[in-house]
Amino acid sequence: MKNLTLHKIAKACGGKLFGCDEGMDKEVSGVVLDSRLIKENFLFVAAKGERVDGHDFIPQVMEHAAAGVVCERAPEIVSGPYILVEDSFQALKDIAEFYRKQLDIKVVGITGSVGKTSTKEFIASVLAEKYQVLKTEGNYNNEVGLPLTVLKIQEHHQAAVLEMGISDFGEMHRLSKIARPDICVLTNIGECHLENLKSREGILRAKTEIFDFMQEDGAVCANGDDDMLRRIEEINEGTLKGRKPIYFGLDESNPVYADEIENRGLFGSSAKIHMKNGEFKVKIPLPGVHMVYNALAAACVGSLLGLDGAQIQEGIAKVKPLGGRSNIIHLPDRVIIDDCYNANPVSMCAALDLLEAALTRRVAVMGDMFELGENKEQMHGRVGAYAVEKGIEVIVCIGELSLNMYDSAKKGAREAGSESTELYYFPGKKEFLEKMSGILRKGDTVLVKASHGMAFEEVVKALEEK
Known part of the structure; x- marks a missing residue:
């Protein structure tokens, strides 16, 4: 990696280099935060995460002939070069900034x-x-x-x-x-x-x-x-x-x-x-x-x-679809629009626009959207109303916030006289999955969409297995 030597890495991130008598001017081959990805001559950035502390894996990394380690505290057993820094995550950013300039x-x-x-x-x-x-x-x-x-x-x-x-x-x-x-x-x-x-x-x-x-x-x-x-x-x-x-x-x-x-x-x-x-x-x-x-x-x-x-x-x-992002899955008895990676009001309405284009009975399985601020109830309501406007035949709303989506869809269907619109509300995925077979029909096109935290990939998996 161009100009990415231990000496220059230490300077770039404001760290202090220890245990490097020779080889300090040899370029590293890669930089990783995950010890499982370490290879010979890679630099390992040891950082304390929410569940795992990378410092615990320094001995293991050194056994794999790492070029060195960036860490916030000195290893108990020194078996290779290390760069001591105040904040490993900040050091990672500083190293990347230096490298980009090269x-x-x-x-x-x-x-x-x-x-x-x-x-x-x-x-x-x-x-x-x-x-x-x-x-x-x-x-x-x-x-x-x-x-x-x-x-x-x-x-x-x-x-x-x-x-x-x-x-x-x-x-x-x-x-x-x-x-x-x-x-x-x-x-x-x-x-x-x-x-x-x-x-x-x-x-x-x-x-x-x-x-x-x-x-x-x-x-x-x-x-x-x-x-x-x-x-x-x-x-x-x-x-x-x-x-x-x-x-x-x-x-x-x-x-x-x-x-x-x-x-x-x-x-x-x-x-x-x-x-x-x-x-x-x-x-x-x-x-x-x-x-x-x-x-x-x-x-x-x-x-x-x-x-x-x-x-x-x-x-x-040549563009290919990505899993969880408007990925069309063609099955013998139904089509799934897997768009469950994330969601907000704009992308939710765009997904409903896509579902509208299906030539079969259309089913929207929608869940909570997160990080919307103080107007989150109204925003969920707008999505429910939009689903009715698009003529979606079956609307399934899952999650605490999605109750607003369901209520708004119900009101919109009533005002539009859309008595044929099927509306369902479930507090969670489990309740929906238990009733799913009674809601879906052979030949349906099913949209699955919610914020990533709702883990709707489980819904997609269940739909593929049915």
Whole structure:
């Protein structure tokens, strides 16, 4: 890893190096926080977590010929080099920041309330048509995951696509300091993490901290159909001051826009993308109109990094679904829309839009949405009403907060005269799973969606096994 020697690591994180008489200028091969991932010549960062203290595994790590250890307290038995620091998690961030500065690589940072992960997949797939790409895996998008992702960048990589997630002010500032993106992509400003950020204005302010450490020649791609993002008339930070975002969307006023959209239901869609340097048709393999926005973001980034229309077309067509995120599971007797990784009001309504496109009887199994702040009851209620508006035949609401969803759906169905709408409420997954076989029919299309803490992957598994 370029310039990542024990000596420079200690200097970067403000630590004190011990037990290193020789080899202090040898570059380490990797950096890990999990002792199970240690390999020869890797650096192990020992940190105290909620359940496990990494310091307990230092002897085991040294047995595997680790290059050294970063730790908050000196090992009882010293069998190799270690760097003593005040805070191991902060040291991890400092090391990643130092390493990022050594790299000659294009970094794309993605943030927004909804769609970060799917947008990341689209952008990475497009860039892979020309570059060797590293992308964020899983949920490695926070102040622990992002530095670990940066530290996975190797010399053969030519571009990195990094998802950047936050829940409070200041977090994006710190993430930007590590990632130092060349291109920032903002998907939208919705209603999540309101407990800390209070309002959509607050969310916008927190998300745009991503600009704080952008590269001097950087660019911003933003959803121009989002009313809050449209307020960014120009960047107000540092060397980018006065530079305007490149907007993408479905409205023709955006410099990058899509039209001639053909919805193919659960099989995706097609569209024509218009850009400054031309226009071209794309086939979008993932279902939902919101995926068109992801394709537009990818086209915008791809164009900035020198890809032509044919390469962008090919990259979009190759995008694969991720488990728990609008993943369509075709079974002999039903279709499942597995979208249970996370949820907020915007993504919940987008998932219902997708379910609406199914040609069979449609079933929405929805659970609680977390971190919505003081208006959480009303927000759950809006989702219930929206499900009725979309004509969903069977609406299942699970969880304490989802009682508001159920009540609102019941009221909406009554007012609309939708007597055929089937409505069910269950306090928890267990109660639903016990009654599930009596609710579902052969041939149904079933949406499963809730916040990650509801663990609705258990519902998906049960549906697959029935």
